[in-house]
Amino acid sequence: MLMKSKKAFTSVILSVSMLFILSGCGSQPLSETTASNISLNSQIDIQPEQTAKTVVDDLGRSVVIPSKPQRVLALNSARMEDLFNLGITPVGKVDEYKIRQEGIDLPSAGSVSNINLETIYQLKPDLIIAHSRHHGIIVEALEETGCPVYYFDPVVDKDASEDDVIMFLADLLGKKRESENYLNHINSFAKEYKEKIAAQTDIKTAVIIMDGDTITAAQTASGFGTVLTVLGLANIVPEGLPGSSTSTFVAFDIETILDKNPDVVLVMAASNNKEDNQRLLDKYLNDSKWASLDAVRENKLTILPFKANPNRATREQMIQLTAEAILSAAK
Numbered sequence: 367m368l369m370k371s372k373k374a375f376t377s378v379i380l381s382v383s384m385l386f387i388l389s390g391c392g393s394q395p396l397s398e399t400t401a402s403n404i405s406l407n408s409q410i411d412i413q414p415e416q417t418a419k420t421v422v423d424d425l426g427r428s429v430v431i432p433s434k435p436q437r438v439l440a441l442n443s444a445r446m447e448d449l450f451n452l453g454i455t456p457v458g459k460v461d462e463y464k465i466r467q468e469g470i471d472l473p474s475a476g477s478v479s480n481i482n483l484e485t486i487y488q489l490k491p492d493l494i495i496a497h498s499r500h501h502g503i504i505v506e507a508l509e510e511t512g513c514p515v516y517y518f519d520p521v522v523d524k525d526a527s528e529d530d531v532i533m534f535l536a537d538l539l540g541k542k543r544e545s546e547n548y549l550n551h552i553n554s555f556a557k558e559y560k561e562k563i564a565a566q567t568d569i570k571t572a573v574i575i576m577d578g579d580t581i582t583a584a585q586t587a588s589g590f591g592t593v594l595t596v597l598g599l600a601n602i603v604p605e606g607l608p609g610s611s612t613s614t615f616v617a618f619d620i621e622t623i624l625d626k627n628p629d630v631v632l633v634m635a636a637s638n639n640k641e642d643n644q645r646l647l648d649k650y651l652n653d654s655k656w657a658s659l660d661a662v663r664e665n666k667l668t669i670l671p672f673k674a675n676p677n678r679a680t681r682e683q684m685i686q687l688t689a690e691a692i693l694s695a696a697k
Contacts, residue, residue: 391490391512421538424498424519425505431493431514434540439491441501442478443677444589445518448532449495451548451681452541457489462677486511495535499613520587521606528592528681529553555682559689560598567696569629572599574670576615576634577646583618589676590614593688602626620655630692631661635672643669668695 420430440446440456443463449456450466459472460481473489476482478500486494491513498519501508508515516538523531529549536545563569572594574584584590586601594601602623607616623631633650635643647669650656661667673679674687 391487421516423515423517424522425502425517427515427517429514429516431516431538435491435493435538437490437492438495438539439475439486439489439493439513440495441475441481442497445495445497445535447676447680448535449539451532452536452539452544454539454541457491458485464678465680481508483507483511486513493539520585523587526587527595528589552681552685556596556685559685560596563597563599563689563692563696566693569666569692569696570598570600571602571626571628572630572632572692573602573618573623573626573628574632574634575618575623577636577649580617581619581623582613582615583623584615588614589684593684596685597689597692599630599692602628624656624659627660629661629666630695631659631667632670632688632691633667634675635669638672643672666695668692 417433418430419433420428423429437457438449438454439458440449441460443460443465446456446459446463446469447465450469455468456472458475459469461474461477463469473485474482475485475489478497481501481504483504486508494508494511494513494515496508496515496517498517498521501517505515505517518531529552532549533545536542574590574594576582576584583603584601585603585607586592586595586605591601591603603616603618607618631650633646636646637643647667650667651662656662656667659667668691670691671687674684674691676684679687
């Protein structure tokens with residue numbers, strides 16, 4: 367299956383001598399020779415004498431990393447799960463990660479929005495995967511650990527699919543075969559549900575909202591939004607809204623939702639408590655402001671299961687739970 371080129375991902379491979387010392391944080395190359403530009407879809411070919419490569423991350427920073435990093439730390443749940451899917455066990459976790467027990471049992475590097483830098487020094491990763499939305503304010507602090515840090519920026523990557531991201535990570539980490547096997551599996555898995563939704567419903571547009579003092583909605587360039595895409599649904603949330611560079615969910619008022627009139631509205635569950643979730647659902651169904659929405663009149667405003675969250679579910683589970691919620695609402 368051909369994937370879209372992720373233009374923001376370009377890399378420069380640097381040949382270095384065997385004197386490059388790989389000892390975690392603070393490592394520096396002692397010499398370097400020739401370089402060549404490659405794109406995401408190019409094969410990264412590291413010769414035996416090469417022990418490091420330089421990549422340009424989404425913040426435009428040149429980052430020197432080992433050719434095949436062995437101690438990788440991802441600072442959000444989605445990238446942690448990507449590592450597991452590529453056959454790599456991270457050296458630590460973020461506290462939000464609740465998917466695999468082996469990940470839950472890892473040493474904590476703090477929460478996504480409050481990384482414990484002291485722990486990073488102790489874990490000695492040879493590569494840190496960071497996210498601009500959550501870690502953009504600690505770029506210098508992470509750099510000062512001496513550990514190589516690669517930043518993903520969803521604003522730069524708005525045209526990249528989850529498949530593109532994992533393919534790039536595979537090239538970065540020397541796990542191309544593992545990524546091909548995983549993507550063949552996940553795309554076959556998603557295709558089944560996409561075809562069911564197309565055959566059994568007339569749903570083509572959707573929105574995922576989070577309840578609160580103000581309504582917020584999931585961006586397409588997020589773990590929630592990409593599930594809609596893989597299921598063949600258009601997310602009504604446009605790109606570039608205020609706060610899009612710092613948060614997965616952005617302010618999205620009822621007037622805009624009424625104007626866009628999505629075929630289905632998925633409300634994130636606040637907990638696993640069925641009674642609480644029913645009260646949350648009733649809040650929207652009984653609100654006169656929402657009454658003119660087609661999704662309300664046709665009972666296509668529904669609660670998304672609590673587990674359907676990138677911090678708590680695998681990508682397969684996210685696809686399955688979201689698809690089943692949509693199919694159930696359409697009956």
